[in-house]
Amino acid sequence: MSEKSDLPQGTLDLLILKTVALGPVHGYAIAQRLQQVSCDVLQVPQGSLYPALHRLENRGFLAADWQESETGREAKFYRLTKKGRAQLETEAASWERLAQAVGLILRMSEGE
Amino acid sequence: MSEKSDLPQGTLDLLILKTVALGPVHGYAIAQRLQQVSCDVLQVPQGSLYPALHRLENRGFLAADWQESETGREAKFYRLTKKGRAQLETEAASWERLAQAVGLILRMSEGE
DNA sequence: ACTAATATGCAGAAGCTCGAGGTATGCGAA
DNA sequence: TTCGCATACCTCGAGCTTCTGCATATTAGT
Numbered sequence: 197m198s199e200k201s202d203l204p205q206g207t208l209d210l211l212i213l214k215t216v217a218l219g220p221v222h223g224y225a226i227a228q229r230l231q232q233v234s235c236d237v238l239q240v241p242q243g244s245l246y247p248a249l250h251r252l253e254n255r256g257f258l259a260a261d262w263q264e265s266e267t268g269r270e271a272k273f274y275r276l277t278k279k280g281r282a283q284l285e286t287e288a289a290s291w292e293r294l295a296q297a298v299g300l301i302l303r304m305s306e307g308e
Numbered sequence: 309m310s311e312k313s314d315l316p317q318g319t320l321d322l323l324i325l326k327t328v329a330l331g332p333v334h335g336y337a338i339a340q341r342l343q344q345v346s347c348d349v350l351q352v353p354q355g356s357l358y359p360a361l362h363r364l365e366n367r368g369f370l371a372a373d374w375q376e377s378e379t380g381r382e383a384k385f386y387r388l389t390k391k392g393r394a395q396l397e398t399e400a401a402s403w404e405r406l407a408q409a410v411g412l413i414l415r416m417s418e419g420e
Numbered sequence: 421a422c423t424a425a426t427a428t429g430c431a432g433a434a435g436c437t438c439g440a441g442g443t444a445t446g447c448g449a450a
Numbered sequence: 451t452t453c454g455c456a457t458a459c460c461t462c463g464a465g466c467t468t469c470t471g472c473a474t475a476t477t478a479g480t
Contacts, residue, residue, distance in 0.1 A: 204316030205435050205468075207410065214413055224459050233416060234409035243437050246460070251435090269444060269458060288414055295407050297346035298319065301326055302400055304345060317435070317468050336426050355470045358428070363468090381477060383426060 208240065208248050210291055213276065213284040216258060222271035223249050249274065257283050315350065320360050322403055323350070325388065325396040328370060334383035335361050361386065369395050 203211075215226050226249075227240040252258045257280035265271040276284070315323075327338050338361075339352040364370045369392035377383040388396070 202318065202436070204318050204406075206314065206316050207406075208436080211410065211413055214416070218416070222459075230413065233413055237405050237409040238413075241437060242460085243439080244435085246462090247435080247437095250461090265458080267445075267458065271459060291410065291414070293349050294316075294319075295411070297349040298323065298403065299407070301323055301342065301345055301350075302403070304326070304330070314469075320469080334426075353470060354427085355429095355472080356468085359468080359470095362428095377425080379425065379478070381425060 203238070203240070203244065206287075207291075208244060209252060210284070210287040211238070211240075212245075212248055212252060213257065213280060213287065216274050217276050217281070217284055220273045220275040222265060222273050224271065225265075226274075252280070255283075256280070315352070315356070319403075320352065320356060321364060322396070322399040324357075324360055324364060325369065325392060325399065328386050329388050329393065329396055332385045332387040334377060334385050336383065338386075364392070367395075368392070 211230055212226060215221065215229055221229070223245055227242070227245050230238045230240055249258065249260075253260055253274070256277060258274045259277050260272045260274045262270050263273045323342055324338060327333065327341055333341070335357055339354070339357050342350045342352055361370065361372075365372055365386070368389060370386045371389050372384045372386045374382050375385045
């Protein structure tokens, strides 16, 4: 049985922002990218991905336009806005702090 | 403005399980403990804490009984069940994988 | 009396997941 | 060649879980 972890709320936004930050991509490619780079640890179902993209677009973190993809099909390419770049930094910092705190707790023993 | 990060969904369970694993405690103390150990990064409001505790108890990961706390008041002391200990290990491993994957992505650059 | 410690419950919002539906392109088979 | 299926790509809606805030209650210590 595959050990796929559900994404904790909020984490997906961060991952998407980061992926888009590397260059314009369409939604479908984002999911593949994440799955590939994470060695299959992160699996993003479409039902999670697209709502997240629309959310981020509504909030002004992403902008999108239709272009032709590598395969000839029309696809919605997303890119980061200025606001999105700021948001990415905020969320990345937030994640770092959180990860560090949780790490601390997990390694905590009866000592303290 | 305080930089407190909301806990991503699911993370709270893990933190609670870990805290309880170190010895029986009551709910109120768990929140304090987490806040203190994490240098105020993690703040657990009561509205998040108690539902989580009940959840974990219903699922058989925690067991509870009333005892007198240090201050003389009655308090519900939680301890880990066998099932809870297994769950803790599962979730801890899950977190490690997730944290590593996200870390990877955050450090990803145009190179790949 | 007032505050701190400790617990419960509910209402609301946000996010994740599933599943169903829709279009276009390309490829293999009849 | 033409049918059909697979793949790439997007949208929407319902349902569930979880987080959070706020209100409420009890007992202990000052």
